[in-house]
Amino acid sequence: MAAGDPQSTASFVRRFQARVYGLAVSIVGVTATAEDVAQEAFVRAWRYAGGYDPRRGAVLPWLLSITRNAAIDAIRLRRDRPYEPEVMVALLTAAETATTAPTDEVADADRIRVALLELPPEQATAVVLAIFHGLTAKEIAGRQGLPLGTVKTRIRLGLSRLRDHFEVRDE
Amino acid sequence: MSELPQCPDVRGVLPELATGAAAGDDRAWALAHVARCQDCRRELHHLTTTADAVLLLAPSVDPPPQFESSVLARLDAAPAPPPRRRFVARRRVVAALAIAVSLLVGGGGGALFVQSRTAEDRRLAGQYRQTLAVANGRYLKATTLTTADARPAGTVFLYQGNPSWVLVTITAAPADGPYAAFAVNRAGAMHPIGTCQVTNRTGTYGYQLRLAVAEVSQIRLQSADAVLTGALSR
Structure with missing residues (x-):
């Protein structure tokens, strides 16, 4: 641009x-x-x-x-x-990638979608609340009535598993 | 916190940094470690790339028909962006910050300011991390600057060292013009730290801080038309 x-x-x-x-x-x-x-x-x-x-x-x-x-x-x-986070997760994992998107991005989206589907729902929800709603772990804990440590663990495990499945390209 | 954290402490926070879920204090001390640890920097890069990839899952939706012309009209009305000379610009900013640090560490005194026209948070964090490495600082704090109606307007980084200093980056000020900057201590007294000129709603400035960072409860910037504040916990 x-x-x-x-x-x-x-x-x-x-x-x-x-x-x-x-x-x-x-x-x-x-x-x-x-x-x-x-x-x-x-x-x-x-x-x-x-x-x-x-x-x-x-x-x-x-x-x-x-x-x-x-x-x-x-x-x-x-x-x-x-959107409730569970609804958001369902929308994201169900969505079809646009056919006009470049090939690399279609592949990336497919891999991350599969990885998100394989996460335990509570981990997927925590990751989606952080990434899409911009909530801190403390805000998520308050919203969901959970201990802060539980939310931190869910985000850590969830994103680490996504990363492992995603096979990030090297710099 | 007077000691920089180690890898095992920081690894658990990196996913929160990558998703944006880290609170200000966690964010500051973890970034201080990332600045000097290549392994953690690489891990953070991979996690951030993963978090960004999740955004690809949002479905495509055709915008309203006039969308393209509305965007182009806004771009026409917007001030010209900085020239596309990223690497030169980054080197310049980092060099300027390094000079600022060396002058401050050397007891240069007085408010020294450095201006950067590009103030995206991640870029600034990168520049700041390099600066911390140069200055061998003790710890960092960060907080969001907000307007009177709670809109995000920028970020403040405070550096506890010898001397201490504060870096203010303004990304969305409600009005241009000169802003007087103050550090408010825990007793409520306002200490002037300098003045910054906001142009096109943005600007980045660094000042020597004559209070201990732990004593600062708020950074306040005020102009004739607006007030920006950033609160700091102990």
Whole structure:
């Protein structure tokens, strides 16, 4: 997304808008808010484009992490969570990856989906609450009425198992 | 906490760092260790890559028809981003921070500021980790800066060393202009620490801190139009 090149900027937005908007809707739930969040994500990406390092990975995960942060900013303001975490896990593990996504990302999504399905539900829920809702372990513990140590263990075991299944590519 | 943690202490916190579930204090001491441990840095990178990959599972949804034109209109109205010279820019910022540290450690005194136009938290954390390694600091604390209506506006990092200092990064100030920065102690007294100029709602500044970090209860930045605060626990 080169600054000062309207054609490539438009092409970039067109290519990724469904992924960015889809993630925003998944997190904030309300379409009007999701549209604001998705727009904000593209503005932030444009602003931070100089900080994107192609060696760290593909554009889409980078752009989605920006979208996630913008969405979490929005739901923190509203102080509500549109989806119960169990519903969110079901949506994520059932979703079909877009056929237009690049091949590497389809493969990555498939592997992480299988890994998430294989997690014990309580670990998947803790990981999803942290990643998609931006909650700290303490906030998750308060929300679910669990000891803080239990939540920390679930996040640690859950993400470590995802990582083992995911077979992260080396730097 | 006066000692930096070791690998076994930190490994359990890395998944929380990668998912964003780590609280401010855990985050600060774990990052202090990650700064000097290549193995933990590599593990954190892998866990973060995994956490980012989970985001790929969100389904694609076509946005409303006017979405693309609305984004392009916002980009047209936005200020120009920094030039795409990432590696040069990063070296410059790290070098500037290293110079700041060396001057402060050498007893340079006075408020010394360093400005960075790009203020994304992860990048700043990376720069800060390198700085900690340079300065052989004792520990870090971090807290979120928020506006009067509780919107996130940036991050404050406090460094306990000799001398101590504070790094303020503003990512979404409600208004541009000069902000007076204060460290508020546990008794409520406000100690001026410097002034920073916010441009395009962003800015990053470092100041020498003449209080012990443990004595600081709040960092407060105020301009004619806005107040940003970040609270610190003991």
